[in-house]
Amino acid sequence: MGKIKEFVEYLHENEIKKAVILKKENINYFLERYPPNFSVLVFEGEEGILYVPKLDYEMAKKYERNNLRVEIFDKWENIFEGCDGVEETLPIKFLKYLSKDYKIISEKIKEMRVIKNKSEIKLIKKAVEISDKAVEYVTENLENMNKTENELSAEIEYVMKRNGSIRPSFDTIVISDKKTSYPHELPSNKIIKNILLIDIGAVYGGYCSDITRTFLLNPSKKMEEVYDIVFNAKKEAEKYLKEGISAKELDKIAREFMGEYKEYFIHSLGHGVGVEVHETPALSIKAEEDIVLKEGMVLTIEPGIYLKDEFGVRIEDLYLVKKKGFERLSNAKYW
Amino acid sequence: MGKIKEFVEYLHENEIKKAVILKKENINYFLERYPPNFSVLVFEGEEGILYVPKLDYEMAKKYERNNLRVEIFDKWENIFEGCDGVEETLPIKFLKYLSKDYKIISEKIKEMRVIKNKSEIKLIKKAVEISDKAVEYVTENLENMNKTENELSAEIEYVMKRNGSIRPSFDTIVISDKKTSYPHELPSNKIIKNILLIDIGAVYGGYCSDITRTFLLNPSKKMEEVYDIVFNAKKEAEKYLKEGISAKELDKIAREFMGEYKEYFIHSLGHGVGVEVHETPALSIKAEEDIVLKEGMVLTIEPGIYLKDEFGVRIEDLYLVKKKGFERLSNAKYW
Known part of the structure; x- marks a missing residue:
């Protein structure tokens, strides 16, 4: 109907x-x-x-x-x-x-x-394809990051616009070095170094995408350790992601997986995505109401760890919830 | 204070x-x-x-x-x-x-x-500088317009972002040919030809700019005639633009100047600009309340004529109202 x-x-x-x-x-x-x-x-x-x-x-x-x-x-x-x-x-x-x-x-x-129909999923997939291309552009140019956050951010938005995005689905985040310890900092004229976090999205037909990748350009042991924990926390959440699990439960699973680092995971695990880049369901242990996931929901899973005055790592993908699991919509490579 | x-x-x-x-x-x-x-x-x-x-x-x-x-x-x-x-x-x-x-x-x-202070005007001027650079990019490449609306739109946004714009102050309008007869059409994969209308803005520190230029790439006599009327309607409004005139009066002056074309001027003459790209005062004969302009207001003047199934022309600049006249903030060249 x-x-x-x-x-x-x-x-x-x-x-x-x-x-x-x-x-x-x-x-x-x-x-x-x-x-x-x-x-x-x-x-x-x-x-x-x-x-x-x-x-x-x-x-x-x-x-x-x-x-x-x-x-x-x-x-x-x-x-x-x-x-x-x-x-x-x-x-x-x-x-x-x-x-x-x-x-x-x-x-x-x-x-x-909250439940996306076929034509909506098509539009979201198109938006995802566009932001995947922008991530691909970054991964292909990782050897060549001697530029400012603003420059890379302009290039990323150019790639998305060029591929049909109406506008970024939110203010593009391209941050590096210590700034990565602030989850929502905006790009500046600082030269990219040590660690690079991009959190970006496109809009196609009004429908949004949302993806985050962190690249260790000059990794310390601690950075690698934190990166692995974040990456595996996302994998852990994926194991349980399917119709029937509750949003709060899923957040708790990823959070507990982080062990002693969980106090540095200072935001929720994810959120629904559709015509708004943040919509129902909120995957948050603090949400007012808990929501049981259902087939047709589209949502992000994005664990992150932020160490003040040091660095931050966040990795985010977009998923379509299925009866017996999920389809991962974003396909861009990881670091 | x-x-x-x-x-x-x-x-x-x-x-x-x-x-x-x-x-x-x-x-x-x-x-x-x-x-x-x-x-x-x-x-x-x-x-x-x-x-x-x-x-x-x-x-x-x-x-x-x-x-x-x-x-x-x-x-x-x-x-x-x-x-x-x-x-x-x-x-x-x-x-x-x-x-x-x-x-x-x-x-x-x-x-x-509605009355901007010095530091706000500074931020608006910075936003204007950024959108002026993007217009300059277009005028410098007018010989080389064998590209799609989406491509040029991506390039324009790249120039703005590269120069420090947080994001476009509204969905960038880059349209060509018959599409220019729709004032708010969005760019598509059509190749630019005959006539090009760009209506763009930047955001700096949260403050907006807004500028429109129309370029006749392959002008007919009628296009040239309409272009002149629009250009001179803007000039006519400028003659009266200063503290003391009312918003409705100013709209009426530009509208009447258009003579038999005034029925094709299907929007208001302009609007205030600040942290929102459309704010008080509305320069519109249809506005609910009339506003007397005052020193410190920042507003657009943007007459336009739209001929269905043919073409449209709009030219827009941003102004700071002064006691005895105005300061034109946007400085990009015209066609």
């Missing part, structure tokens, strides 16, 4: 007459293509109506199909008139347009989004 | 005890540097407290200063405890943490953000 049809049925069952979707990623999800920057998706009756500014109308008309019409955006008053279903992310400034008995429709959308 | 001090005084005057800022661009504004992806800024007493995840704590500690502390994010309950000031963009899912008498603090932040 199509997404729009499924969602419309849900609205009928819950007696919601008109639902308004503002979150760009949710609109992307229902359209299965990248929406214009300003877009509003309204569900009423049996169909979805995409509202866009006049200047994007001709472009967006191409998105029309069976149960999806395109209209020119006019006024918020008109969009919200009679609306009784909204997202939990709705900005409070729109509350004035709503009657008091509105319902939140986000749980249903989350539930739909 | 510093931004944090000014805002804290506003909170005191309005008897707001604790304000929570979630919007990344607003946090960027108060920090005057690019914040970690997940950040929450809380104002309480005389200071701001930046909450970040544990994994970004060491990195963010470097942001601490006189009236700004950094803490590790724990729970939303704790963030919102006692909070009585929120942004109008607050997602409704957080309403459950608020008492009923909260106040909206967005107007004050908008009022502060």
